[in-house]
Amino acid sequence: MPDGYKVPVMAKVTFTANLRQHVECPPIEAPGRTVRDVLDAAFRENSKLRSYVLDDQGAVRKHMVIFVNGRAIADRATLSDPVAEGAEIYVMQALSGG
Amino acid sequence: MSDRIYAATRKGLFTIDRGPAGWKVSRAAFLGSTAGLVLIDRRTGDVFTTLGHGHFGSKLHRSTDRGGTWKEIGAPAYPKKPEGLSDKDGGGNEIDWSLKAIWALAAGGPNEPGALWAGTIPGGLFRSTDSGATWSLVRPLWDNPKRHEWFGGGADQPGIHSVCVDPRDARTVRIGVSCGGVWTTRDGGETWACTADGMRAEYMPPDRALDPNIQDPHILVQCAAKPDAMWVQHHNGIFRTTDGARSWTEITTATPSVFGFAVAVHPKDPETAWFVPARKDEYRYPVDGKIVVSRTRDGGKTFEALRKGLPQEHAYDITFRHALDIDATGSRLAFGSTTGSLWVTEDQGDSWQTVSEHLPPIYAVKFE
Numbered sequence: 001m002p003d004g005y006k007v008p009v010m011a012k013v014t015f016t017a018n019l020r021q022h023v024e025c026p027p028i029e030a031p032g033r034t035v036r037d038v039l040d041a042a043f044r045e046n047s048k049l050r051s052y053v054l055d056d057q058g059a060v061r062k063h064m065v066i067f068v069n070g071r072a073i074a075d076r077a078t079l080s081d082p083v084a085e086g087a088e089i090y091v092m093q094a095l096s097g098g
Numbered sequence: 099m100s101d102r103i104y105a106a107t108r109k110g111l112f113t114i115d116r117g118p119a120g121w122k123v124s125r126a127a128f129l130g131s132t133a134g135l136v137l138i139d140r141r142t143g144d145v146f147t148t149l150g151h152g153h154f155g156s157k158l159h160r161s162t163d164r165g166g167t168w169k170e171i172g173a174p175a176y177p178k179k180p181e182g183l184s185d186k187d188g189g190g191n192e193i194d195w196s197l198k199a200i201w202a203l204a205a206g207g208p209n210e211p212g213a214l215w216a217g218t219i220p221g222g223l224f225r226s227t228d229s230g231a232t233w234s235l236v237r238p239l240w241d242n243p244k245r246h247e248w249f250g251g252g253a254d255q256p257g258i259h260s261v262c263v264d265p266r267d268a269r270t271v272r273i274g275v276s277c278g279g280v281w282t283t284r285d286g287g288e289t290w291a292c293t294a295d296g297m298r299a300e301y302m303p304p305d306r307a308l309d310p311n312i313q314d315p316h317i318l319v320q321c322a323a324k325p326d327a328m329w330v331q332h333h334n335g336i337f338r339t340t341d342g343a344r345s346w347t348e349i350t351t352a353t354p355s356v357f358g359f360a361v362a363v364h365p366k367d368p369e370t371a372w373f374v375p376a377r378k379d380e381y382r383y384p385v386d387g388k389i390v391v392s393r394t395r396d397g398g399k400t401f402e403a404l405r406k407g408l409p410q411e412h413a414y415d416i417t418f419r420h421a422l423d424i425d426a427t428g429s430r431l432a433f434g435s436t437t438g439s440l441w442v443t444e445d446q447g448d449s450w451q452t453v454s455e456h457l458p459p460i461y462a463v464k465f466e
Contacts (some may be wrong), residue, residue: 018153019154021131022131022149022151023170048170051155051157051173051175052151052154052155053154055155055196056175056176056177056195056196056197057176057178057179057194057195059196061153061155063153064153064154093153094153097152097153
């Protein structure tokens with residue numbers, strides 16, 4: 001295995017049930033070592049979903065929140081938070097949005 | 099004459115039809131979601147509506163069967179903001195290059211099938227050439243340095259709420275910006291000029307009150323038969339042009355007030371226009387709690403306050419900028435309110451019928 005090669009890990013992404021009335025969003029297993037990588041992979045399967053979760057600059061929408069294993073991610077702009085094998089990612093509504 | 103009205107509301111899109119028993123709500127779509135605007139594309143009959151999902155962003159849907167079924171289409175999206183770029187509005191606030199709301203929708207000309215325009219917050223104008231499947235930002239306007247003088251009016255960031263495509267030449271388009279005055283292109287969007295000379299802003303320091311580029315037109319409308327005749331309900335008054343927005347004249351005679359959000363112009367008679375007035379700016383409720391529509395038939399020299407059939411006691415309905423419409427014949431008008439009332443006239447406003455007093459807050463009203 002060449003230096004620097006990282007074995008992709010798989011994470012499970014679950015979307016808030018409130019999104020289901022607008023767009024299909026079943027839970028999905030997707031590969032990646034950061035939240036960005038995992039979500040990019042998930043949106044490749046379901047492109048319409050992207051704009052419901054991320055804004056035009058690719059940041060998390062203001063009133064959305066993403067959890068990795070129960071902790072809200074720190075980097076809402078570029079989603080660089082690391083993801084470990086088997087991580088559970090939840091994309092939820094923030095209560096700040098009412 | 100149109101027998102159908104669409105009402106976009108806080109809790110969905112309602113279809114109202116005129117049947118043997120009068121005007122009745124016949125269908126509700128997108129219940130629970132906020133519908134903000136309706137566009138009827140007269141070239142095809144297609145109906146478009148915007149949905150503003152608070153958490154999930156603004157989306158666009160199209161119906162090709164008069165509102166029977168809907169399909170989500172593309173929504174305008176801003177391009178990647180260059181790394182390190184500072185893009186501030188006229189109030190010194192950094193502009194986020196991300197769609198906040200679709201605030202205007204218009205169809206292109208008859209010789210431009212599939213062409214649509216969308217005005218948005220935070221100030222970008224978008225054009226589609228494929229009936230809304232994809233959109234692109236009109237860069238010459240977005241990149242115009244004078245855009246940085248615009249600021250938010252009615253929203254945190256500047257927005258384009260009116261797009262008027264000239265029926266004589268679809269390359270001529272005039273837009274209304276809160277707060278950025280009126281802008282005109284005569285070459286389909288390649289070059290733009292601010293065309294709000296004559297407007298006056300009470301909310302600015304005296305030395306900037308006449309600056310065309312900070313004016314707050316609440317809505318801009320155009321007479322279909324005489325496109326050089328346009329009306330603006332402005333933040334602090336009513337303005338009119340008869341020379342295609344080259345110059346504007348303030349109209350001070352409207353009763354019972356010159357404040358409001360909405361205006362409709364007769365499609366054939368540029369001298370006839372309707373307004374839904376309110377007590378000004380810092381209060382924003384109908385004068386004396388009485389709902390009236392004010393109408394001029396002489397280009398703003400005189401106005402009548404029309405009230406037959408409208409509530410005249412403790413009524414606090416406000417009509418927003420897109421919530422007054424006139425049909426293509428000019429005889430029927432409808433307006434909706436923040437408290438969910440919807441009224442229709444079939445005699446140019448002489449008398450009004452109540453369609454409902456219990457709809458959700460109404461943002462836009464459109465005749466089919």
